[in-house]
Structures are given as C-alpha cells and as structure tokens.
Amino acid sequence: MTTSNRKDKKIPAKNQSKKIMERKIEHLKIPLEHDVQHSQNYFKDIKLIHHPIPDFDFEDIDLSIQFFNKKVSAPICISAITGGHPVSQELNEILAKAAEEEEIIMSVGSQRAGIEDRTLLDSFKITREVAPHTPIIGNIGIGQVSDPNFEIKDFNECIEMIKADVMAIHLNILHELVQDKGDISYKLFRDNFKKIREKHKIPIIAKEVGTGFNPDLALLLDKLGFDGFDIGGTGGTSFAAIESKRNNFDNQKYSRDPADVFKEWGIPTPVSIVYVRNVSQKLIIATGGLRTGIDIAKSIVLGADVGGFAYKFLQSAWQDRKQKSIFNTVKEIRTLKNELQTCLWLMNQESITNLKGKRDKCVVLGDLYRWLNQ
Ligand SMILES: Cc1cc2nc3c(=O)[nH]c(=O)nc-3n(C[C@H](O)[C@H](O)[C@H](O)COP(=O)(O)O)c2cc1C
Numbered sequence: 001m002t003t004s005n006r007k008d009k010k011i012p013a014k015n016q017s018k019k020i021m022e023r024k025i026e027h028l029k030i031p032l033e034h035d036v037q038h039s040q041n042y043f044k045d046i047k048l049i050h051h052p053i054p055d056f057d058f059e060d061i062d063l064s065i066q067f068f069n070k071k072v073s074a075p076i077c078i079s080a081i082t083g084g085h086p087v088s089q090e091l092n093e094i095l096a097k098a099a100e101e102e103e104i105i106m107s108v109g110s111q112r113a114g115i116e117d118r119t120l121l122d123s124f125k126i127t128r129e130v131a132p133h134t135p136i137i138g139n140i141g142i143g144q145v146s147d148p149n150f151e152i153k154d155f156n157e158c159i160e161m162i163k164a165d166v167m168a169i170h171l172n173i174l175h176e177l178v179q180d181k182g183d184i185s186y187k188l189f190r191d192n193f194k195k196i197r198e199k200h201k202i203p204i205i206a207k208e209v210g211t212g213f214n215p216d217l218a219l220l221l222d223k224l225g226f227d228g229f230d231i232g233g234t235g236g237t238s239f240a241a242i243e244s245k246r247n248n249f250d251n252q253k254y255s256r257d258p259a260d261v262f263k264e265w266g267i268p269t270p271v272s273i274v275y276v277r278n279v280s281q282k283l284i285i286a287t288g289g290l291r292t293g294i295d296i297a298k299s300i301v302l303g304a305d306v307g308g309f310a311y312k313f314l315q316s317a318w319q320d321r322k323q324k325s326i327f328n329t330v331k332e333i334r335t336l337k338n339e340l341q342t343c344l345w346l347m348n349q350e351s352i353t354n355l356k357g358k359r360d361k362c363v364v365l366g367d368l369y370r371w372l373n374q
Pocket of ligand 1 (some may be wrong): 308
C-alpha cells in the first residue's frame with residue numbers, strides 16, 4: 001500500500017488501480033495455492049475438561065449471543081477477507097448471503113480500494129444488499145487513519161458504503177513493511193483516531209491481522225476509546241508468508257527475504273486473548289488459526305466472546321464461486337456450530353455465557369504453557 005495523494009483520489013492513475021487489483025487477487029490465490037500458515041497452531045496446547053453426564057439435552061444448548069446491538073445465532077464471525085476486485089465481489093456476495101442465512105457476523109476486507117476507486121465500490125456494497133439484517137464489520141487500515149491527508153469523511157464513507165454496524169481499524173505493520181514499505185508512519189494515529197472517536201458513536205474495534213496484541217497496547221487502545229479487539233494472533237494465516245510468495249523487487253535487495261524471515265513473527269492467538277482479557281473487559285473476537293468449533297470453545301474459555309475465521313471461509317467461498325452456490329460456506333458455518341455445541345454438551349455448559357472466561361475448564365500444555373507462565 002503506497003500512501004495516496006489526495007488529488008489522485010477517486011480518479012486513480014490507471015496503472016495504480018491495476019496494481020491494487022492485481023494485489024487483491026494474489027492475496028486471495030496465494031493462501032489457497034501455497035502453505036502460508038504459521039508452522040505452529042497453539043490451540044493444540046489447550047485441552048478442554050470433559051464432563052460425562054450433562055444436566056440438559058443437546059438441543060437445549062443456547063449458542064446465541066448479543067453482538068453490540070444485534071443478536072446472532074452463534075459466536076461466529078466471517079473475518080475480513082476481501083473487496084476491491086470483481087472476484088472479491090463474488091466472494092463477498094457468497095459470504096454475506098451465507099452469514100444472513102445462518103445469522104452470524106460478516107466482515108469486509110479493507111475498504112481503502114473502494115474509497116480510492118469508485119468503480120470498486122460494488123464489491124463492498126454487495127454485502128449489505130444481500131445481508132440486510134446481518135451485523136457487518138467495516139474495515140480500514142492504520143495506514144489510512146495515520147495518513148497526514150486523512151479526513152473524517154473517508155471514515156464516514158466506509159460506514160455508508162456497507163451501512164456498517166461496527167468498524168474495524170486493522171493494524172498490519174509487519175505486512176506493510178514487508179509488502180512495499182507503503183504506509184509505515186503511524187505517528188498521527190492517536191490524534192486522528194481521537195478525531196474519529198469524537199465524531200462517531202459507532203463501535204470501533206482494533207484488529208490485528210496475524211501478529212497479535214500485547215497487554216500494554218491493549219490497555220492503551222481500551223483507554224483511547226476502542227470498543228473491542230479482534231485478536232488476529234499467530235497460528236493461522238501469515239501475511240508475511242503470503243508476501244514471501246509474491247514478487248517483491250524491494251525485498252530482493254537483501255540477502256534474505258524479510259517477508260520469509262519474519263513469517264513466524266508475532267504473539268500466538270490464545271496468548272493474546274489472555275493478554276487482552278487481563279487488561280480489558282471489552283469485546284474480543286478471537287482470530288488467527290481457529291479451524292474448528294473446538295477452537296471457538298477454547299477461545300471463549302480463555303475470555304473471548306466470538307471466534308473469527310478467514311482461511312476456512314476463503315476456502316469455502318472459493319469452492320462456492322466455482323459451483324455458483326453458497327452450499328459450502330453454509331455447510332462450514334453449520335459444522336462450526338455443531339462442533340461448538342458438542343463442546344458445550346461434553347463440558348456440561350448450557351450456554352456460551354456460562355462458558356466465557358472459565359479458565360478452570362481447560363488445561364494448558366507445552367509451548368503455550370511456557371508463553372503464559374513466563
Ligand atoms: C486473503 C486474505 C485477505 C485478508 N484481508 C484482510 C483485510 O483486508 N483486512 C483485515 O483486517 N484483515 C485481513 N485479513 C486477515 C484476516 O481477517 C485474519 O485476521 C487472518 O487471516 C487470521 O485468520 P485465519 O488464520 O483464520 O486466516 C485477510 C486474510 C486473508 C487470508
């Protein structure tokens with residue numbers, strides 16, 4: 001992402017727009033065609049405690065939660081994946097339709113493309129068109145919010161574009177650095193965020209994209225006025241690993257590719273959930289390496305409210321795109337719900353609220369234990 005010149009806004013140079021679109025499609029294809037997952041998934045180090053006689057029937061388990069001002073059927077979020085390309089439009093339509101049908105939370109990818117090039121707006125707008133009741137999370141980067149030319153109306157535009165219920169500001173500094181050293185000055189972030197906060201009542205969450213939050217920053221962001229966190233810790237998709245598969249001439253000037261060297265960098269998702277929950281009582285979406293409903297249960301036991309999935313839904317939506325359906329995505333959501341419900345039954349917990357923060361219902365082993373007990 002290169003810092004934009006305001007004069008160029010909405011009429012991007014043809015080759016700049018082409019570059020953004022090329023990057024969007026590469027970001028979608030690389031995780032599907034290469035292994036760009038972190039080598040270690042720390043959820044494996046958590047064991048949930050089994051309880052052999054449940055006090056209630058399986059069907060009576062309540063997975064529903066309140067997500068800000070809307071109720072959802074289960075604590076599941078389709079994480080920010082895409083927007084800004086005709087293929088993104090197809091994927092966003094599939095994901096949003098499935099979210100509406102299954103009554104879960106939907107996120108769009110970075111809306112910067114839509115702000116800078118109006119021809120790309122529909123790839124975001126489609127989500128609200130097909131999912132009128134779904135809580136939709138908008139997305140803008142720390143790079144845009146920290147830009148000296150940042151204007152509040154850009155933020156308004158993101159909300160308006162999809163009638164967002166919640167906005168996420170993604171913090172992707174490692175990604176920016178290994179991508180093309182685009183937006184890498186964040187000194188204005190706090191001041192610009194304060195301007196947004198003064199102007200807007202909409203819930204705003206701070207979102208990492210695969211490197212996690214430490215407790216000091218979480219506390220600072222809580223005090224600054226953020227309404228929640230999307231953990232985005234290590235254990236799942238690594239954006240540095242994605243960049244290591246792209247042709248980056250800037251990185252070729254070094255004897256080792258920084259994107260490859262830093263692909264394992266970051267704080268594991270379960271560790272980051274605990275770090276954040278220890279300093280903040282606000283909403284936590286656990287993202288980064290969640291692959292089953294058991295991982296949602298593990299996240300909730302550690303103190304999270306919702307489980308977020310990018311890679312799994314990218315896979316299902318890609319299949320759906322080929323089959324012109326929403327079948328695979330709906331099936332994935334139902335599978336996650338069934339797995340989560342099974343966990344609750346096997347742990348004798350009748351509702352998600354009961355499970356939240358019950359750290360005595362799990363045992364932490366291995367490397368994760370060392371992280372948490374240092
Ligand atoms: C193809 C792809 C594109 C993504 N684009 C964005 C984005 O635009 N904004 C954002 O905040 N996160 C983005 N992410 C990060 C995800 O929302 C999520 O935090 C991360 O992939 C970890 O989750 P996972 O292990 O389930 O993939 C993207 C992830 C993928 C796989």
